[in-house]
Amino acid sequence: MRWGNAAERERRGGGDAVTDGAAGRRRRRDPGQPAASAGPGAAAAASALALGLSQQQGALAATGQNLVLGQDNTAGATTGLDVDTTAVTGEATFPLLDVGANSPSGSNQPVVKAINSGSGPGVYGYAVNYVGVFGTSSNGGGVLGSVSTGYPGVQGSNSDGGAGVQGVNTGTGHAVAGAANSGSGIYGTSTSHHGVRGSVNNAAAGVEGDNAGSGPGVFGNNTGPAATGPNPIGVKGISANGVGVYGENDGQVGQNVAGVFGTSAHNAGVQGVSTDNAGVYGYSVNNSAVFGIVSNGAPAVWGNNSGTGDGVFGTTKSGAAGVEGDNSGSGPGVLGKNTDSTAPASGPAQYGVAGISATGVGVYGENDGPTVDGVSAIYGVSTNNAAVYGTSTTSAGVWGTSADAVGVYGTVSNAAAGVEGDNAGSGCGVEGVNTGGGDGVCGTASGAGAGVRATNTGSGPALVVQGPAVFNGTISYAGLAGTVTMERFQSAVTVTNASVTPRSIVLLTLQTSPGIDGPVVPWVTAGSGSFAIHTLLPLTTPVTWGYLIVQP
Numbered sequence: 001m002r003w004g005n006a007a008e009r010e011r012r013g014g015g016d017a018v019t020d021g022a023a024g025r026r027r028r029r030d031p032g033q034p035a036a037s038a039g040p041g042a043a044a045a046a047s048a049l050a051l052g053l054s055q056q057q058g059a060l061a062a063t064g065q066n067l068v069l070g071q072d073n074t075a076g077a078t079t080g081l082d083v084d085t086t087a088v089t090g091e092a093t094f095p096l097l098d099v100g101a102n103s104p105s106g107s108n109q110p111v112v113k114a115i116n117s118g119s120g121p122g123v124y125g126y127a128v129n130y131v132g133v134f135g136t137s138s139n140g141g142g143v144l145g146s147v148s149t150g151y152p153g154v155q156g157s158n159s160d161g162g163a164g165v166q167g168v169n170t171g172t173g174h175a176v177a178g179a180a181n182s183g184s185g186i187y188g189t190s191t192s193h194h195g196v197r198g199s200v201n202n203a204a205a206g207v208e209g210d211n212a213g214s215g216p217g218v219f220g221n222n223t224g225p226a227a228t229g230p231n232p233i234g235v236k237g238i239s240a241n242g243v244g245v246y247g248e249n250d251g252q253v254g255q256n257v258a259g260v261f262g263t264s265a266h267n268a269g270v271q272g273v274s275t276d277n278a279g280v281y282g283y284s285v286n287n288s289a290v291f292g293i294v295s296n297g298a299p300a301v302w303g304n305n306s307g308t309g310d311g312v313f314g315t316t317k318s319g320a321a322g323v324e325g326d327n328s329g330s331g332p333g334v335l336g337k338n339t340d341s342t343a344p345a346s347g348p349a350q351y352g353v354a355g356i357s358a359t360g361v362g363v364y365g366e367n368d369g370p371t372v373d374g375v376s377a378i379y380g381v382s383t384n385n386a387a388v389y390g391t392s393t394t395s396a397g398v399w400g401t402s403a404d405a406v407g408v409y410g411t412v413s414n415a416a417a418g419v420e421g422d423n424a425g426s427g428c429g430v431e432g433v434n435t436g437g438g439d440g441v442c443g444t445a446s447g448a449g450a451g452v453r454a455t456n457t458g459s460g461p462a463l464v465v466q467g468p469a470v471f472n473g474t475i476s477y478a479g480l481a482g483t484v485t486m487e488r489f490q491s492a493v494t495v496t497n498a499s500v501t502p503r504s505i506v507l508l509t510l511q512t513s514p515g516i517d518g519p520v521v522p523w524v525t526a527g528s529g530s531f532a533i534h535t536l537l538p539l540t541t542p543v544t545w546g547y548l549i550v551q552p
Contacts, residue, residue, distance in 0.1 A: 489539065
């Protein structure tokens with residue numbers, strides 16, 4: 001069947017429609033050919049073509065009657081146009097039903113209108129091997145759906161593995177495009193899978209979002225209940241061999257301008273989780289791979305490890321640092337803190353900052369500022385323990401070197417030592433070695449104290465000198481030297497001194513004139529804790545002796 005005036009038919013293809021009534025086939029005649037003779041089928045088609053033309057002024061059509069053009073019809077049963085094209089000899093002409101009209105420009109009036117006031121579709125299309133409904137347009141949309149309620153304008157349903165709605169574009173445009181004033185341009189929902197999914201087999205993105213304003217190009221929102229771990233997820237990216245989520249920014253350099261940007265009021269703005277690799281990985285050609293900035297007391301970059309590994313780990317193969325911290329204020333550039341309250345059995349088991357190097361320095365500090373007390377390349381503070389502690393199996397625990405000053409410098413304002421060395425073995429507590437022309441150990445005191453003090457609280461000597469000893473200035477033998485007076489008529493006097501042993505050597509010098517008893521020849525007998533001075537005869541005049549105790 002075909003409606004429309006002759007001029008409209010001529011504009012849309014020319015020629016008259018010829019119906020083969022025997023097969024129910026409609027085909028278009030070439031305008032340059034003469035009209036074919038009409039057979040019995042043509043007569044039947046002419047009768048069908050005249051649907052209701054004789055009923056224009058009659059009653060409305062009921063079930064089983066002809067349709068009335070230009071009028072509402074009350075037929076309640078299904079009206080079918082069913083043609084078996086397999087029985088047609090030659091080429092079948094499609095479409096079987098062609099309705100043409102020329103709507104006024106701008107009216108947007110339909111040629112065919114179907115209304116269903118019930119729950120079924122207004123227009124239903126079904127095909128075995130192709131699309132059920134096909135629309136094409138030269139200057140507009142192929143298929144347009146419009147509603148004024150909360151339902152979709154165009155809805156597609158598929159109960160198999162195919163797409164509910166599919167768009168195909170063989171040119172350069174979009175296969176499916178959505179536009180909205182205040183809602184989503186394209187909205188997808190699924191009860192068990194992805195709401196919207198895109199798939200490609202090239203270098204382009206599976207799903208791309210473009211925003212020419214200030215909002216995000218792609219936005220993911222998950223309003224589900226909170227769960228353990230990073231779930232529910234607003235945006236999730238999965239890649240078998242590459243990056244799961246990739247962000248790129250080729251614009252300006254500044255704060256809050258990044259390839260990937262995350263924000264959160266109470267949790268991490270960006271969180272990464274990985275089973276065998278880095279949770280968050282950053283890469284940059286000319287700047288920091290990972291950069292953090294805050295304006296409060298929290299760290300700009302924070303790493304937490306609940307297992308046995310590092311909280312923050314940095315590695316490099318150049319001369320730069322694996323991890324670098326810069327602070328333009330008064331705080332540290334890098335801060336390491338260990339809050340483990342379990343006291344170690346021995347040694348520094350918990351570390352705030354640990355540095356490990358296979359062939360170089362484990363922890364390196366550098367200061368190029370002015371010389372000020374308390375300003376150093378490495379600075380340590382402790383209330384009850386060592387501020388800086390070093391231990392080594394085969395070398396120095398702490399080693400210091402300087403081009404123009406001391407290698408290791410210690411200062412205190414109390415009775416303790418500025419630098420102290422302890423050795424629980426047989427070696428030296430403090431050792432000084434000089435391979436040039438200077439001294440191995442130097443001690444200087446500007447007050448009443450000793451420049452170098454040697455003390456032994458055990459049984460060994462406090463000071464051992466191997467080689468010549470040079471003393472410039474007064475020598476004081478505290479506890480080992482003194483004077484004793486032998487009174488008149490005595491021939492012996494005893495001196496008590498805990499340093500004396502039977503092997504001690506006591507040197508005597510006469511401090512007063514012996515008078516008529518001179519010359520006096522004394523001798524000494526030493527015992528444990530005392531020694532005695534003897535003369536051959538009792539003295540007639542008191543004599544004072546000076547003594548010096550020497551241990552062989």
